[in-house]
Amino acid sequence: MAQYKEFQFAWWIFILIPIWFTVAIPYFSLDSGMTLNTFLIASAIFIVVGLLFFGMKTYVDDTKIRIAFGIGLIRKTIHLNNVKAVETVRNKWYYGWGIRLIPNGWLYNISGLDGVEIKRKDSVSVIRVGSKQADVLRKAIFEGISRN
Incomplete structure (x- = not known):
């Protein structure tokens, strides 16, 4: 039986991920040279980090x-x-x-x-x-x- 439990929320993760999408989607849409694969890989990395450290x-x-x-x-x-x-x-x-x-x-x-x-x-x-x-x-x- 647990005598101590604590959960701490990583608020900074939920600031970084929206910032990434706010910056990356317009950049990707402007045909700036970012390929779809680069965008998807970088986005997947942000999402995985979010799941691992939320x-x-x-x-x-x-x-x-x-x-x-x-x-x-x-x-x-x-x-x-x-x-x-x-x-x-x-x-x-x-x-x-x-x-x-x-x-x-x-x-x-x-x-x-x-x-x-x-x-x-x-x-x-x-x-x-x-x-x-x-x-x-x-x-x-x-x-x-x-x-x-």
Whole structure:
């Protein structure tokens, strides 16, 4: 039974996709040299990225932390018995959104700058998980660690 669930919506995806179509369709229509194949391939890439990253779900249950992006093809699981420490953090703005390699580990974030940093027993690198409710997420992870 999940003790923590959060869904974060990636508003920026739904700004980029309409911008692409607003710019590309007139450009394509003006016979500017963009071929139909180029237009379709670029449009398909935008749509696939939208499906893969339209949001991020974070779950904490009795045994693990699960992070899933978009439709769920991209995901990460961290077992609570492998967590050494967890603390709330504020990410630097230039770390960006998505899945990023940061100086001391990996960042999983879809919007905002707040999150938790998870230190694992089996690795020197950390995992940062973006969250609108970083304190609540940290508490849920800590409680899960305490039960294990």
